[in-house]
Amino acid sequence: MEDYPWYEIVEGRELYQGDILTSCPLILPPLAIEDGTKVDVDVIEYDVIVMSQSCDLIQNKLELVLVCPIWALSKFEDKNPAYKNPKMKESLRKGMLSGFHLLNKCELDGFKKEYLVVDFRSVFSVSFGFLSTLAEQRGKRLRLLPPYREHLSQAFARFFMRVGLPVDIPPFR
Numbered sequence: 370m371e372d373y374p375w376y377e378i379v380e381g382r383e384l385y386q387g388d389i390l391t392s393c394p395l396i397l398p399p400l401a402i403e404d405g406t407k408v409d410v411d412v413i414e415y416d417v418i419v420m421s422q423s424c425d426l427i428q429n430k431l432e433l434v435l436v437c438p439i440w441a442l443s444k445f446e447d448k449n450p451a452y453k454n455p456k457m458k459e460s461l462r463k464g465m466l467s468g469f470h471l472l473n474k475c476e477l478d479g480f481k482k483e484y485l486v487v488d489f490r491s492v493f494s495v496s497f498g499f500l501s502t503l504a505e506q507r508g509k510r511l512r513l514l515p516p517y518r519e520h521l522s523q524a525f526a527r528f529f530m531r532v533g534l535p536v537d538i539p540p541f542r
Contacts, residue, residue, distance in 0.1 A: 375473045375517050378480060380509045382501040384434065385423040386522060387513030389485075390504060393417045393436065395493045415439075418487055418513070419500075420525055426497075433494035437525075439472070442484040461486070467531060470524040472513065480511055487521065489528040 379388070397411040417436035425431050446452045452461065461471045472485040504510065513521060 373516070374514055376475050376477060376480070376511045377514055378477060378509050379512045380505075382505045384419055384421075384426045384497075384501060384504055385512055385518075386419055386421060386426070387423075387518040388419040388504065389416065389439065389511040389513070390419070390436070390500070390507060391416045391510070392507075393495065393500070393503060395436075395495065415491075415493075417493070418521070420492070420522070422522070423518075429497075431497050434497050434500050436493050436495055436500070438488045438491050438493075440486045440488065441482065442471075442486055445486040464524055467524075467528045470521055472517070472521070475511060477511070480509075482511070487524075489525055 379385075392414045393416070394412050394414050395417075397413060399408055399410065402408050415438040418439050419426070420435040420437050421431055426434065440448070442452075442458075451457050460466055461469055464470065468488070468490045470487040470489065472487060474484055475482040
């Protein structure tokens with residue numbers, strides 16, 4: 370079987386789907402904003418992965434880029450103790466938990482990472498210009514490679530396109 374690496378190391382302003390940016394500041398607006406008033410916002414930092422399509426990013430067709438937080442599996446387990454159970458981790462690995470996606474470890478020198486969990490339940494839009502500048506400032510970063518990038522995109526699409534039926538077909542017994 371051929372070796373298909375999961376990641377490559379890249380740098381510069383050019384963004385692709387699957388680029389991982391560390392400590393990305395994200396703005397959380399207040400619960401309510403009155404017309405014409407200045408507001409205070411909260412800024413949080415997450416390690417994120419770019420979810421917008423590479424073709425749209427390369428052709429500069431976007432003003433806002435979609436990103437999702439990523440968590441080291443050990444930190445994810447600390448926040449969600451049920452995932453310490455091997456059966457839950459196996460469900461995560463198999464893609465059976467639509468709100469999350471598991472990425473492989475990275476063994477590249479200087480970029481070693483444990484398994485990463487992408488959180489599809491928290492999607493943020495970030496200014497394309499800001500994110501490009503941040504990518505350049507951060508220097509070298511990881512980029513998820515095909516076919517794993519497309520696998521991530523497909524898992525995100527499955528999460529996003531879920532439809533809850535008001536009345537389901539009853540189970541066969």
